[in-house]
Amino acid sequence: MAHTTLPGFRDFYPEQFAERAYVTRAWREVARRYAFMEYDGPPLESLELYTAKSGDEIVGQLYNFVDKGGREVALRPEMTPTFARMVSARANSLRKPTRWFSIPQLFRYERQQKGRLREHYQLNVDIVGEAGVAADAELVACAIDICRELRLTSNEVVVRVSDRRVMHAYLAALGIPSGAFEVVLAVTDKLARQPRAVSAEKLAAAGLNESQVNAVLDITSATLDTVATAIVATSEPGGEHVEELRRFFEYVGTLVPDGAAWLQFDLSIVRGLAYYTGIVFELFDRSGEFRAICGGGRYDNLLGAIGGAALPALGFGMGDVVLTELLRARKLLPVTEPSVDYWLTADEDVPLTKIMAEAAQLRAQGFSVEYALRHQTPSKQRKSANAAGAHSIIHLTNAATAGSHAR
RNA sequence: GUGGCUGUAGCUCAAUUGGUUAGAGCACCGGAUUGUGGUUCCGGGGGUUGCGGGUUCAAUUCCCGUCAGCCACCCCA
Numbered sequence: 001m002a003h004t005t006l007p008g009f010r011d012f013y014p015e016q017f018a019e020r021a022y023v024t025r026a027w028r029e030v031a032r033r034y035a036f037m038e039y040d041g042p043p044l045e046s047l048e049l050y051t052a053k054s055g056d057e058i059v060g061q062l063y064n065f066v067d068k069g070g071r072e073v074a075l076r077p078e079m080t081p082t083f084a085r086m087v088s089a090r091a092n093s094l095r096k097p098t099r100w101f102s103i104p105q106l107f108r109y110e111r112q113q114k115g116r117l118r119e120h121y122q123l124n125v126d127i128v129g130e131a132g133v134a135a136d137a138e139l140v141a142c143a144i145d146i147c148r149e150l151r152l153t154s155n156e157v158v159v160r161v162s163d164r165r166v167m168h169a170y171l172a173a174l175g176i177p178s179g180a181f182e183v184v185l186a187v188t189d190k191l192a193r194q195p196r197a198v199s200a201e202k203l204a205a206a207g208l209n210e211s212q213v214n215a216v217l218d219i220t221s222a223t224l225d226t227v228a229t230a231i232v233a234t235s236e237p238g239g240e241h242v243e244e245l246r247r248f249f250e251y252v253g254t255l256v257p258d259g260a261a262w263l264q265f266d267l268s269i270v271r272g273l274a275y276y277t278g279i280v281f282e283l284f285d286r287s288g289e290f291r292a293i294c295g296g297g298r299y300d301n302l303l304g305a306i307g308g309a310a311l312p313a314l315g316f317g318m319g320d321v322v323l324t325e326l327l328r329a330r331k332l333l334p335v336t337e338p339s340v341d342y343w344l345t346a347d348e349d350v351p352l353t354k355i356m357a358e359a360a361q362l363r364a365q366g367f368s369v370e371y372a373l374r375h376q377t378p379s380k381q382r383k384s385a386n387a388a389g390a391h392s393i394i395h396l397t398n399a400a401t402a403g404s405h406a407r
Numbered sequence: 408g409u410g411g412c413u414g415u416a417g418c419u420c421a422a423u424u425g426g427u428u429a430g431a432g433c434a435c436c437g438g439a440u441u442g443u444g445g446u447u448c449c450g451g452g453g454g455u456u457g458c459g460g461g462u463u464c465a466a467u468u469c470c471c472g473u474c475a476g477c478c479a480c481c482c483c484a
Contacts, residue, residue: 078484122484319484382444393444
């Protein structure tokens with residue numbers, strides 16, 4: 001085998017391309033219903049666009065190189081920097097709230113494993129210029145509707161929702177010093193993947209007492225009511241964010257028929273990215289078999305931080321790899337079979353130009369048409385027609401009589 | 408980047424304890440056949456057994472390295 005794909009890259013044969021098209025079609029269709037406009041940017045950007053915000057350590061995860069002009073460049077690992085730049089450049093003239101989506105191919109130089117390649121397609125949906133929770137609800141409703149469009153149900157997928165501000169208020173209510181928040185968030189993020197004893201040890205090392213440690217370890221099961229009660233009881237600020245969260249749940253339940261069934265309040269949702277400021281969420285399959293299929297949240301300070309207009313913003317990303325794996329496992333991917341409207345067969349004394357003329361006429365009417373590109377026996381032609389998935393066969397004879405048969 | 412498992416045809420798999428020219432089904436190509444569009448039959452192409460070394464009279468089989476895939480870390484999308 002002379003050539004193969006590079007590690008972590010994929011060939012899309014027609015069968016795989018059909019799967020990808022099925023998913024991207026659902027993305028576009030639902031995004032359109034929610035009135036998002038599609039945009040795109042360059043797949044190659046200057047390295048600085050990514051290091052400026054995240055620091056040099058991110059370079060190890062980037063697909064970067066020096067181009068022939070001596071520029072440090074990188075294949076885009078995420079869409080948000082490009083999006084932020086584009087929005088900032090026209091921030092004053094864009095109608096608010098701005099609702100945009102994109103389906104970029106993203107790249108990351110990492111060791112590949114299940115659900116994680118060096119390249120993937122990711123739907124990015126963002127809203128800019130609206131600080132209220134109705135925007136957060138629209139975003140999550142959109143993500144849920146995409147799942148519904150792909151025939152996933154709340155039995156298979158759950159949306160775990162948290163809020164950075166509520167989390168901070170709750171930790172403060174527990175009496176945990178703000179200096180330990182960073183460690184607590186890191187441990188919380190790994191609760192499901194790390195042995196409980198290890199988490200407990202790290203929390204104790206950060207200075208938490210026993211009851212605080214247990215409260216953090218059980219944070220996944222903390223309901224919005226218990227969290228609200230704890231915050232109110234200690235008169236910690238943050239009560240208004242709890243109320244916002246309640247409205248958020250109500251809005252999503254209204255926007256999606258069975259919206260409430262998809263939602264689950266879960267403070268353990270942290271999201272690695274540091275720039276999130278409010279409600280954050282992730283979509284998981286309930287079996288726990290796969291990685292997160294979608295994640296996002298509010299990042300009100302990011303646009304201002306990169307030197308653009310200080311506008312509130314929020315968004316989510318949904319990759320094709322995990323989503324397609326889930327659909328395949330649930331047998332929700334359409335079976336792809338070849339299909340053509342008409343297949344023209346002909347007796348062997350019929351000139352090829354006559355067949356071509358017939359094909360041209362049908363194609364002009366919008367039908368897909370195939371025929372043998374060289375002389376073959378009628379028997380052989382019929383076999384080819386069947387293999388091509390012909391809906392109808394039209395047989396041409398030299399007497400100019402044509403007959404068609406429903407398949 | 409670290410560790411574990413696995414590599415035979417496009418796909419799914421064979422090949423006695425190491426032993427002739429590495430086989431089969433499906434798929435593909437060609438030819439017949441089928442009272443007539445999913446039948447059946449015949450034939451064909453396609454593998455330096457991932458790659459490179461080593462042990463041996465002899466390696467798909469045993470050993471080492473390397474590459475790739477899968478899984479778990481790391482990290483995140």
